[in-house]
Amino acid sequence: MGIIERIKEIEAEMARTQKNKATEYHLGQLKAKIAKLRTQLLEPPKGSSGGGDGFEVTKFGHGRVALIGFPSVGKSTLLTMLTGTHSEAASYEFTTLTCIPGIIHYNDTKIQLLDLPGIIEGASEGKGRGRQVIAVAKSSDLVLMVLDASKSEGHRQILTKELEAVGLRLNKRPPQIYFKKKKTGGISFNSTLPLTHVDEKLCYQILHEYKIHNAEVLFREDATVDDLIDVIEGNRKYIKCVYVYNKIDVIGIDDVDKLARQPNSVVISCNLKLNLDRLLSKMWEEMGLVRVYTKPQGQQPDFSDPVVLSARWLFGGRFLQSHS
Numbered sequence: 001m002g003i004i005e006r007i008k009e010i011e012a013e014m015a016r017t018q019k020n021k022a023t024e025y026h027l028g029q030l031k032a033k034i035a036k037l038r039t040q041l042l043e044p045p046k047g048s049s050g051g052g053d054g055f056e057v058t059k060f061g062h063g064r065v066a067l068i069g070f071p072s073v074g075k076s077t078l079l080t081m082l083t084g085t086h087s088e089a090a091s092y093e094f095t096t097l098t099c100i101p102g103i104i105h106y107n108d109t110k111i112q113l114l115d116l117p118g119i120i121e122g123a124s125e126g127k128g129r130g131r132q133v134i135a136v137a138k139s140s141d142l143v144l145m146v147l148d149a150s151k152s153e154g155h156r157q158i159l160t161k162e163l164e165a166v167g168l169r170l171n172k173r174p175p176q177i178y179f180k181k182k183k184t185g186g187i188s189f190n191s192t193l194p195l196t197h198v199d200e201k202l203c204y205q206i207l208h209e210y211k212i213h214n215a216e217v218l219f220r221e222d223a224t225v226d227d228l229i230d231v232i233e234g235n236r237k238y239i240k241c242v243y244v245y246n247k248i249d250v251i252g253i254d255d256v257d258k259l260a261r262q263p264n265s266v267v268i269s270c271n272l273k274l275n276l277d278r279l280l281s282k283m284w285e286e287m288g289l290v291r292v293y294t295k296p297q298g299q300q301p302d303f304s305d306p307v308v309l310s311a312r313w314l315f316g317g318r319f320l321q322s323h324s
Protein backbone atom coordinates (compact mmCIF):
# COMPACT_ATOMS: atom_id res chain seq x y z
CA MET A 1 0.00 0.00 0.00
CA GLY A 2 1.28 3.47 -0.85
CA ILE A 3 1.75 6.27 1.68
CA ILE A 4 -1.31 8.20 0.47
CA GLU A 5 -3.54 5.11 0.79
CA ARG A 6 -2.26 4.54 4.31
CA ILE A 7 -3.02 8.16 5.24
CA LYS A 8 -6.53 7.79 3.79
CA GLU A 9 -7.08 4.59 5.75
CA ILE A 10 -6.06 6.18 9.05
CA GLU A 11 -8.17 9.25 8.31
CA ALA A 12 -11.14 6.97 7.73
CA GLU A 13 -10.48 5.19 11.01
CA MET A 14 -10.31 8.56 12.79
CA ALA A 15 -13.61 9.60 11.25
CA ARG A 16 -15.20 6.36 12.49
CA THR A 17 -13.85 6.78 16.02
CA GLN A 18 -16.00 8.69 18.47
CA LYS A 19 -14.22 11.44 20.34
CA ASN A 20 -14.26 10.90 24.09
CA LYS A 21 -11.96 10.42 27.05
CA ALA A 22 -11.60 6.68 26.33
CA THR A 23 -10.57 7.12 22.68
CA GLU A 24 -8.37 10.19 23.10
CA TYR A 25 -5.15 8.15 23.43
CA HIS A 26 -5.93 6.08 20.38
CA LEU A 27 -6.83 9.19 18.35
CA GLY A 28 -3.61 10.87 19.44
CA GLN A 29 -1.64 7.88 18.25
CA LEU A 30 -3.42 7.94 14.89
CA LYS A 31 -2.62 11.64 14.51
CA ALA A 32 1.05 10.91 15.12
CA LYS A 33 0.95 8.09 12.55
CA ILE A 34 -0.50 10.45 9.94
CA ALA A 35 2.06 13.13 10.75
CA LYS A 36 4.88 10.61 10.26
CA LEU A 37 3.47 9.46 6.92
CA ARG A 38 3.05 13.06 5.72
CA THR A 39 6.67 13.75 6.57
CA GLN A 40 7.65 10.67 4.55
CA LEU A 41 5.58 11.98 1.67
CA LEU A 42 7.67 15.15 1.62
CA GLU A 43 10.96 13.31 1.34
CA PRO A 44 12.29 13.13 -2.21
CA PRO A 45 11.59 9.76 -3.86
CA LYS A 46 14.33 7.16 -3.44
CA GLY A 47 16.93 7.23 -6.19
CA SER A 48 16.24 10.86 -7.14
CA SER A 49 18.68 13.62 -6.38
CA GLY A 50 15.92 15.59 -4.74
CA GLY A 51 15.67 18.57 -7.06
CA GLY A 52 15.07 19.06 -10.72
CA ASP A 53 11.37 19.44 -11.32
CA GLY A 54 10.81 22.13 -8.70
CA PHE A 55 10.27 25.82 -9.37
CA GLU A 56 13.70 27.06 -8.42
CA VAL A 57 13.67 30.83 -8.49
CA THR A 58 16.53 32.77 -6.97
CA LYS A 59 15.59 34.89 -4.00
CA PHE A 60 15.71 38.59 -4.70
CA GLY A 61 15.02 41.75 -2.75
CA HIS A 62 14.14 42.21 0.88
CA GLY A 63 11.45 39.59 1.13
CA ARG A 64 9.53 36.98 -0.81
CA VAL A 65 5.77 36.75 -1.18
CA ALA A 66 3.96 33.80 -2.80
CA LEU A 67 0.56 33.95 -4.50
CA ILE A 68 -1.33 30.80 -3.57
CA GLY A 69 -4.85 30.00 -4.70
CA PHE A 70 -7.23 27.91 -6.75
CA PRO A 71 -7.07 28.24 -10.54
CA SER A 72 -8.45 31.42 -12.14
CA VAL A 73 -8.86 33.48 -8.99
CA GLY A 74 -6.71 36.21 -10.56
CA LYS A 75 -3.17 35.52 -9.29
CA SER A 76 -1.49 36.32 -12.59
CA THR A 77 -3.64 39.40 -13.14
CA LEU A 78 -2.55 40.61 -9.70
CA LEU A 79 1.14 39.94 -10.36
CA THR A 80 0.95 41.93 -13.58
CA MET A 81 -0.75 44.84 -11.81
CA LEU A 82 1.61 44.99 -8.85
CA THR A 83 4.93 44.35 -10.55
CA GLY A 84 4.72 45.34 -14.17
CA THR A 85 6.04 41.90 -15.09
CA HIS A 86 3.58 40.31 -17.46
CA SER A 87 2.13 36.97 -16.46
CA GLU A 88 -0.38 35.44 -18.85
CA ALA A 89 -3.96 35.65 -17.58
CA ALA A 90 -6.98 33.99 -19.14
CA SER A 91 -10.44 32.73 -18.28
CA TYR A 92 -9.44 29.05 -18.43
CA GLU A 93 -7.96 27.17 -15.47
CA PHE A 94 -4.26 26.36 -15.20
CA THR A 95 -3.15 29.18 -17.45
CA THR A 96 0.01 29.51 -15.38
CA LEU A 97 2.15 26.39 -15.36
CA THR A 98 5.32 27.55 -13.66
CA CYS A 99 6.65 30.07 -11.18
CA ILE A 100 6.85 33.64 -12.47
CA PRO A 101 8.71 36.19 -10.37
CA GLY A 102 8.05 39.92 -10.33
CA ILE A 103 9.29 42.78 -8.20
CA ILE A 104 7.19 45.16 -6.14
CA HIS A 105 8.80 48.52 -5.38
CA TYR A 106 7.30 49.82 -2.18
CA ASN A 107 8.59 52.11 0.57
CA ASP A 108 12.07 52.09 -0.97
CA THR A 109 12.20 48.32 -0.73
CA LYS A 110 12.04 45.57 -3.27
CA ILE A 111 9.74 42.66 -2.60
CA GLN A 112 9.83 39.56 -4.75
CA LEU A 113 6.31 38.47 -5.71
CA LEU A 114 5.87 34.97 -7.11
CA ASP A 115 3.01 33.97 -9.37
CA LEU A 116 2.31 30.24 -9.25
CA PRO A 117 0.05 27.66 -10.86
CA GLY A 118 -3.33 27.22 -9.22
CA ILE A 119 -3.61 24.44 -6.68
CA ILE A 120 -6.53 22.15 -6.08
CA GLU A 121 -7.79 19.93 -3.30
CA GLY A 122 -5.32 17.05 -2.93
CA ALA A 123 -2.36 19.26 -3.82
CA SER A 124 -0.51 18.16 -0.68
CA GLU A 125 -0.70 14.59 -1.94
CA GLY A 126 0.80 15.54 -5.26
CA LYS A 127 -2.25 16.45 -7.35
CA GLY A 128 -1.37 18.88 -10.12
CA ARG A 129 1.72 20.89 -9.36
CA GLY A 130 0.67 21.07 -5.74
CA ARG A 131 3.86 19.93 -4.13
CA GLN A 132 6.13 22.24 -6.10
CA VAL A 133 3.80 25.16 -5.44
CA ILE A 134 3.73 24.41 -1.73
CA ALA A 135 7.51 24.14 -1.63
CA VAL A 136 7.70 27.71 -2.98
CA ALA A 137 5.15 28.84 -0.39
CA LYS A 138 7.39 27.36 2.29
CA SER A 139 10.35 29.38 1.07
CA SER A 140 8.41 32.64 1.35
CA ASP A 141 8.19 35.27 4.05
CA LEU A 142 4.51 35.83 3.43
CA VAL A 143 1.72 33.98 1.65
CA LEU A 144 -1.02 35.86 -0.15
CA MET A 145 -3.89 33.41 -0.32
CA VAL A 146 -5.85 34.67 -3.30
CA LEU A 147 -9.55 33.81 -3.20
CA ASP A 148 -12.42 34.49 -5.59
CA ALA A 149 -14.84 36.67 -3.63
CA SER A 150 -17.78 35.26 -5.57
CA LYS A 151 -16.97 31.65 -4.72
CA SER A 152 -17.55 29.55 -1.62
CA GLU A 153 -15.99 30.56 1.68
CA GLY A 154 -15.04 26.88 1.97
CA HIS A 155 -12.12 27.44 -0.40
CA ARG A 156 -10.18 29.21 2.29
CA GLN A 157 -10.52 26.18 4.59
CA ILE A 158 -9.62 23.68 1.86
CA LEU A 159 -6.46 25.58 0.96
CA THR A 160 -5.48 26.02 4.59
CA LYS A 161 -5.86 22.26 5.09
CA GLU A 162 -3.70 21.52 2.07
CA LEU A 163 -0.97 23.81 3.36
CA GLU A 164 -1.21 22.39 6.86
CA ALA A 165 -0.88 18.86 5.53
CA VAL A 166 2.62 19.67 4.37
CA GLY A 167 3.68 21.37 7.57
CA LEU A 168 2.84 25.01 6.89
CA ARG A 169 1.24 26.86 9.78
CA LEU A 170 -0.44 30.11 8.80
CA ASN A 171 -0.65 33.04 11.21
CA LYS A 172 0.31 30.89 14.16
CA ARG A 173 3.27 31.06 16.43
CA PRO A 174 5.23 27.94 17.39
CA PRO A 175 3.70 26.06 20.34
CA GLN A 176 5.23 26.95 23.67
CA ILE A 177 6.52 23.47 24.38
CA TYR A 178 10.15 22.83 25.26
CA PHE A 179 11.24 19.49 23.85
CA LYS A 180 14.67 17.92 23.93
CA LYS A 181 15.69 14.37 23.12
CA LYS A 182 18.13 12.77 25.53
CA LYS A 183 20.40 9.73 25.47
CA THR A 184 19.24 8.32 28.82
CA GLY A 185 17.04 9.12 31.81
CA GLY A 186 13.60 8.26 30.45
CA ILE A 187 10.89 10.82 29.80
CA SER A 188 10.54 13.84 32.03
CA PHE A 189 7.14 15.48 31.58
CA ASN A 190 6.35 18.84 33.17
CA SER A 191 4.13 21.85 32.70
CA THR A 192 4.08 25.37 34.06
CA LEU A 193 0.27 25.47 34.13
CA PRO A 194 -2.68 23.05 34.32
CA LEU A 195 -3.18 21.19 31.04
CA THR A 196 -6.60 20.40 29.63
CA HIS A 197 -5.71 18.68 26.34
CA VAL A 198 -2.64 16.55 26.98
CA ASP A 199 -1.66 14.50 30.01
CA GLU A 200 1.46 12.54 30.81
CA LYS A 201 0.10 9.26 29.47
CA LEU A 202 -0.92 10.78 26.14
CA CYS A 203 2.45 12.47 25.81
CA TYR A 204 4.26 9.17 26.49
CA GLN A 205 2.14 7.44 23.92
CA ILE A 206 2.92 10.01 21.22
CA LEU A 207 6.63 9.85 22.03
CA HIS A 208 6.43 6.06 21.95
CA GLU A 209 4.93 6.27 18.45
CA TYR A 210 8.09 8.19 17.48
CA LYS A 211 10.24 5.62 19.29
CA ILE A 212 11.47 8.32 21.64
CA HIS A 213 12.16 6.89 25.11
CA ASN A 214 14.39 9.56 26.61
CA ALA A 215 13.39 13.21 26.44
CA GLU A 216 12.54 16.32 28.37
CA VAL A 217 9.11 17.82 27.69
CA LEU A 218 7.92 21.05 29.27
CA PHE A 219 4.54 22.54 28.37
CA ARG A 220 4.55 26.32 28.77
CA GLU A 221 0.99 26.68 27.50
CA ASP A 222 -2.16 24.58 27.39
CA ALA A 223 -1.17 23.04 24.06
CA THR A 224 -2.95 20.31 22.11
CA VAL A 225 -1.79 16.95 20.83
CA ASP A 226 -1.40 18.50 17.37
CA ASP A 227 0.93 21.12 18.86
CA LEU A 228 2.98 18.41 20.55
CA ILE A 229 3.28 16.49 17.29
CA ASP A 230 4.35 19.69 15.51
CA VAL A 231 7.12 20.21 18.06
CA ILE A 232 8.33 16.61 17.82
CA GLU A 233 8.31 16.68 14.02
CA GLY A 234 10.29 19.90 14.21
CA ASN A 235 9.88 20.64 10.48
CA ARG A 236 6.91 22.99 10.63
CA LYS A 237 7.11 26.36 8.97
CA TYR A 238 5.29 29.27 10.59
CA ILE A 239 4.34 31.84 7.96
CA LYS A 240 2.14 34.88 7.93
CA CYS A 241 -0.76 34.82 5.51
CA VAL A 242 -2.98 37.56 4.15
CA TYR A 243 -6.29 36.44 2.63
CA VAL A 244 -6.91 38.39 -0.56
CA TYR A 245 -10.48 38.35 -1.84
CA ASN A 246 -10.31 39.35 -5.51
CA LYS A 247 -13.14 40.11 -7.97
CA ILE A 248 -15.25 42.12 -5.53
CA ASP A 249 -16.62 43.90 -8.61
CA VAL A 250 -18.93 40.94 -9.19
CA ILE A 251 -20.49 40.72 -5.72
CA GLY A 252 -22.79 42.97 -3.70
CA ILE A 253 -21.61 45.56 -1.24
CA ASP A 254 -22.96 43.61 1.78
CA ASP A 255 -20.87 40.59 0.87
CA VAL A 256 -17.80 42.76 0.29
CA ASP A 257 -18.30 44.23 3.73
CA LYS A 258 -18.55 40.78 5.31
CA LEU A 259 -15.36 39.54 3.66
CA ALA A 260 -13.46 42.70 4.56
CA ARG A 261 -14.22 42.09 8.22
CA GLN A 262 -12.58 38.65 8.27
CA PRO A 263 -9.28 38.59 10.13
CA ASN A 264 -6.13 39.16 8.06
CA SER A 265 -8.18 39.82 4.95
CA VAL A 266 -8.08 42.42 2.21
CA VAL A 267 -10.77 42.76 -0.47
CA ILE A 268 -9.68 43.88 -3.93
CA SER A 269 -10.65 44.05 -7.56
CA CYS A 270 -7.91 43.82 -10.14
CA ASN A 271 -10.35 44.73 -12.89
CA LEU A 272 -11.39 47.98 -11.21
CA LYS A 273 -7.98 48.55 -9.54
CA LEU A 274 -9.78 48.69 -6.19
CA ASN A 275 -7.94 48.66 -2.87
CA LEU A 276 -4.55 47.61 -4.27
CA ASP A 277 -2.88 50.29 -2.11
CA ARG A 278 -4.44 48.76 0.96
CA LEU A 279 -3.12 45.35 -0.09
CA LEU A 280 0.40 46.72 -0.47
CA SER A 281 0.39 48.41 2.91
CA LYS A 282 -1.02 45.30 4.59
CA MET A 283 1.68 43.22 2.92
CA TRP A 284 4.39 45.55 4.12
CA GLU A 285 2.97 45.57 7.63
CA GLU A 286 2.75 41.78 7.84
CA MET A 287 6.27 41.30 6.54
CA GLY A 288 7.51 43.43 9.40
CA LEU A 289 10.10 45.22 7.30
CA VAL A 290 11.84 48.26 8.75
CA ARG A 291 13.91 50.88 6.95
CA VAL A 292 17.08 52.08 8.56
CA TYR A 293 18.77 55.17 7.09
CA THR A 294 22.47 55.21 7.67
CA LYS A 295 24.13 58.52 8.45
CA PRO A 296 27.84 58.91 7.85
CA GLN A 297 29.41 61.01 10.62
CA GLY A 298 29.03 64.74 9.99
CA GLN A 299 26.77 64.20 6.96
CA GLN A 300 23.06 64.10 6.23
CA PRO A 301 21.43 60.65 6.18
CA ASP A 302 20.90 59.21 2.71
CA PHE A 303 17.12 58.94 2.46
CA SER A 304 17.28 57.41 -0.99
CA ASP A 305 19.04 54.24 0.04
CA PRO A 306 17.85 52.64 3.28
CA VAL A 307 19.06 49.42 4.80
CA VAL A 308 15.99 47.19 5.08
CA LEU A 309 15.72 44.81 7.99
CA SER A 310 13.11 42.49 9.31
CA ALA A 311 11.60 43.93 12.49
CA ARG A 312 11.42 40.45 13.95
CA TRP A 313 15.16 40.26 13.77
CA LEU A 314 15.69 43.87 14.75
CA PHE A 315 13.62 43.70 17.89
CA GLY A 316 14.65 40.13 18.57
CA GLY A 317 17.45 41.73 20.53
CA ARG A 318 20.63 41.58 18.55
CA PHE A 319 20.41 44.99 16.98
CA LEU A 320 19.27 46.72 20.14
CA GLN A 321 21.91 45.02 22.24
CA SER A 322 24.78 45.81 19.98
CA HIS A 323 23.76 49.45 19.60
CA SER A 324 22.72 50.40 23.10
Ligand SMILES: Nc1nc2c(ncn2[C@@H]2O[C@H](COP(=O)(O)OP(=O)(O)OP(=O)(O)O)[C@@H](O)[C@H]2O)c(=O)[nH]1
Pocket residue numbers: 069070071072073074075076077078088089090091092093094095096097116117118119246247248249250268269270271272
Ligand atom coordinates in the same frame (compact mmCIF):
# COMPACT_ATOMS: atom_id res chain seq x y z
N1 LIG B 1 -14.43 40.20 -12.60
C1 LIG B 1 -13.11 40.10 -12.38
N2 LIG B 1 -12.37 39.24 -13.08
C2 LIG B 1 -11.05 39.19 -12.82
C3 LIG B 1 -10.45 40.01 -11.84
N3 LIG B 1 -9.13 39.71 -11.80
C4 LIG B 1 -8.94 38.74 -12.71
N4 LIG B 1 -10.08 38.42 -13.35
C5 LIG B 1 -10.29 37.45 -14.44
O1 LIG B 1 -10.18 36.12 -13.92
C6 LIG B 1 -9.67 35.24 -14.91
C7 LIG B 1 -8.50 34.46 -14.37
O2 LIG B 1 -7.42 35.35 -14.13
P1 LIG B 1 -5.93 34.82 -13.99
O3 LIG B 1 -5.12 36.00 -13.60
O4 LIG B 1 -5.53 34.08 -15.20
O5 LIG B 1 -6.11 33.83 -12.79
P2 LIG B 1 -5.00 32.85 -12.15
O6 LIG B 1 -5.36 32.71 -10.73
O7 LIG B 1 -3.64 33.31 -12.47
O8 LIG B 1 -5.34 31.49 -12.94
P3 LIG B 1 -4.39 30.19 -13.17
O9 LIG B 1 -3.05 30.62 -13.61
O10 LIG B 1 -5.14 29.45 -14.24
O11 LIG B 1 -4.40 29.46 -11.87
C8 LIG B 1 -9.29 36.12 -16.11
O12 LIG B 1 -10.30 36.03 -17.05
C9 LIG B 1 -9.22 37.52 -15.51
O13 LIG B 1 -9.48 38.53 -16.44
C10 LIG B 1 -11.27 40.94 -11.13
O14 LIG B 1 -10.85 41.71 -10.27
N5 LIG B 1 -12.60 40.93 -11.44
Ligand SMILES: [K+]
Pocket residue numbers: 071072073089090091092093094095096
Ligand atom coordinates in the same frame (compact mmCIF):
# COMPACT_ATOMS: atom_id res chain seq x y z
K1 LIG C 1 -6.64 31.42 -15.44
Ligand SMILES: [Mg+2]
Pocket residue numbers: 075076077088089095096115116117118
Ligand atom coordinates in the same frame (compact mmCIF):
# COMPACT_ATOMS: atom_id res chain seq x y z
MG1 LIG D 1 -2.13 32.35 -13.45
